[in-house]
Amino acid sequence: MQKLTSQAEWIERARAVLPAGGFGNFDPGIVIARGVGSRVWDEDGQEYVDYLIGSGPMLLGHGHPEVMEAVLQQLPKGMTFFANNTKGIELAEAIVDAVPCCEQVRFVASGGEADMYAIRLARAYTGRDKVVKFEGGYHGMSAEAQMSLAPSARVNFPQAVPDSAGIPQGVADQMLIAPFNDLAAVEALLNEHKDIAAIITEPLQRIIAPEPGYLQGLRALCDAHHVLLIFDEIVTGFRLAYGGAQERYGVTPDICTLGKIIGGGFPLAALGASAEIMAHFDKSIIGADKWLMQLGTLSGNPVAAAAGLKTMEILRRPGTYDRLREIGHSLQDMQSTALTEAGIAHRICGDETLFDIYFTERPCRDYRTAHHDNPKRNAIYNATLRRHGVFKSPGKLYPSLAITDADLDLTRSAVAHAVQAIC
Ligand SMILES: Cc1ncc(COP(=O)(O)O)c(C=O)c1O
Missing domain, CATH: 3.40.640.10 (Type I PLP-dependent aspartate aminotransferase-like (Major domain))
Structure with missing residues (x-):
């Protein structure tokens, strides 16, 4: 049987031929094997709910x-x-x-x-x-x-x-x-x-x-x-x-x-x-x-x-954008509720269709005010989400129309771990 190449080996191969080990876009410490609907899998077979969606294009999910x-x-x-x-x-x-x-x-x-x-x-x-x-x-x-x-x-x-x-x-x-x-x-x-x-x-x-x-x-x-x-x-x-x-x-x-x-x-x-x-x-x-x-x-x-x-x-089909906003709202609400219950200062910034969290008490109105009071907190939050099956960039969360109730449940559980990690 042919031996499968592990993700670590792919990362090594990338380091040899790609400057900074990647395409310049995203964390080169992960290699995506495939995406279907709301999910992606890495080269080690780890499954994630995908909120990166190719940095935006895959609004309908992968492989519609x-x-x-x-x-x-x-x-x-x-x-x-x-x-x-x-x-x-x-x-x-x-x-x-x-x-x-x-x-x-x-x-x-x-x-x-x-x-x-x-x-x-x-x-x-x-x-x-x-x-x-x-x-x-x-x-x-x-x-x-x-x-x-x-x-x-x-x-x-x-x-x-x-x-x-x-x-x-x-x-x-x-x-x-x-x-x-x-x-x-x-x-x-x-x-x-x-x-x-x-x-x-x-x-x-x-x-x-x-x-x-x-x-x-x-x-x-x-x-x-x-x-x-x-x-x-x-x-x-x-x-x-x-x-x-x-x-x-x-x-x-x-x-x-x-x-x-x-x-x-x-x-x-x-x-x-x-x-x-x-x-x-x-x-x-x-x-x-x-x-x-x-x-x-x-x-x-x-x-x-x-x-x-x-x-x-x-x-263009009826209800599409209402559904997208509903998904975005659920994702905002679950994070905001968990962070508020834990007493962690934060602001959800953006639109229901595209947003993320700043760990700050200040309103975010421009480049100089849109900052984490403690950037480490954001890094830990996002790394914990990733470990618990949520794939996103550390600065943006893109909801997609492929997100299901099961995806939202998994995300809610990952958020609970991430909030715990920064308490
Ligand atoms: C607002 C905005 N403008 C321009 C671009 C550049 O687009 P591309 O990466 O297709 O060149 C991006 C990419 O993310 C973007 O977010």
């Missing part, structure tokens, strides 16, 4: 039978063409139907790419260079996005701190950093700098919720200063509501980016806006000088589009 069927129907017809195909066109139609700011969309392969082009598009449209970004906001890996995501030094606003080596100072000079949920700070920037093209924001920044009126205020400031508002909806799109955060919060940006769920677990993302703004991708309308060159080998990939389309069809 209808999504698999849609993919299997597409596979024999072709895997990629670098040319228009019906699945991609249908997906564009479905997004335009769903998302308020989108009259047209352009497909790319990853969320970070979508954000990079969204910023470039705003610059092309306004003819200005500067971009306002919020401290702690995540928009992928482009040079512009890698500014003050997790600044190593606390500097004065609006100075940008690069998060990565290899980024020219000239990029930092074009970025203005502001605290999230602070309209006065944004207004001051807009009054002082007349060369701002756009404000880019996650409408729900990581798990920090916008305060009432904040997004409406951003919208009004952008209108008053003729600056474009970009919502990064890579995470929130088709999660907070079918029409994303812009539907949930009732604020329509000028440009939005989408990813994760719209690819149904395959590499696909998009940016969308009005036809007037999107005309910058069409040289015949906009002319060579204002044209934004954009192409990509996998853009509009038919397998990803088939998976995304079927995912969206399932999400």
Whole structure:
């Protein structure tokens, strides 16, 4: 009989060929063997309830039978063409139907790419260079996005701190950093700098919720200063509501980016806006000088589009988002109750569809206030959850529609152990 490779051996093999022993994403101390529905298994056969769900895409759970069927129907017809195909066109139609700011969309392969082009598009449209970004906001890996995501030094606003080596100072000079949920700070920037093209924001920044009126205020400031508002909806799109955060919060940006769920677990993302703004991708309308060159080998990939389309069809069914919120509410409530009973100071931050806990008594309204008073407590809490069969990132919990009552029971028991561990 062939000897099975243990997880420890896989981790060793990864260390030899992958820098830092991994793909750069998640804890390289676990190797996932498979995922089915609400569960994943590691290479040692340990089973977990999955609240990482691929960092967001697997909202329906792993291997949803209808999504698999849609993919299997597409596979024999072709895997990629670098040319228009019906699945991609249908997906564009479905997004335009769903998302308020989108009259047209352009497909790319990853969320970070979508954000990079969204910023470039705003610059092309306004003819200005500067971009306002919020401290702690995540928009992928482009040079512009890698500014003050997790600044190593606390500097004065609006100075940008690069998060990565290899980024020219000239990029930092074009970025203005502001605290999230602070309209006065944004207004001051807009009054002082007349060369701002756009404000880019996650409408729900990581798990920090916008305060009432904040997004409406951003919208009004952008209108008053003729600056474009970009919502990064890579995470929130088709999660907070079918029409994303812009539907949930009732604020329509000028440009939005989408990813994760719209690819149904395959590499696909998009940016969308009005036809007037999107005309910058069409040289015949906009002319060579204002044209934004954009192409990509996998853009509009038919397998990803088939998976995304079927995912969206399932999400449109009545009651879907009520059910997702019910699951999220149960998960918040079970943790909050257990922590409160144990007398542990905490805040549940985010939305029922995406949230986590900060071990603090302070309200979490921006990057500087969203912190654990004792980060060790969070590490122990999450490690204990993992040991008792709950798989999540230490900074976010993604509920999925595949979660069952049995999953909630298992999670409740893991939470009891985790709370005990930090008492
Ligand atoms: C808000 C946000 N924007 C952009 C991205 C980048 O997307 P991708 O990892 O597909 O490049 C992410 C990824 O998690 C994200 O959370």
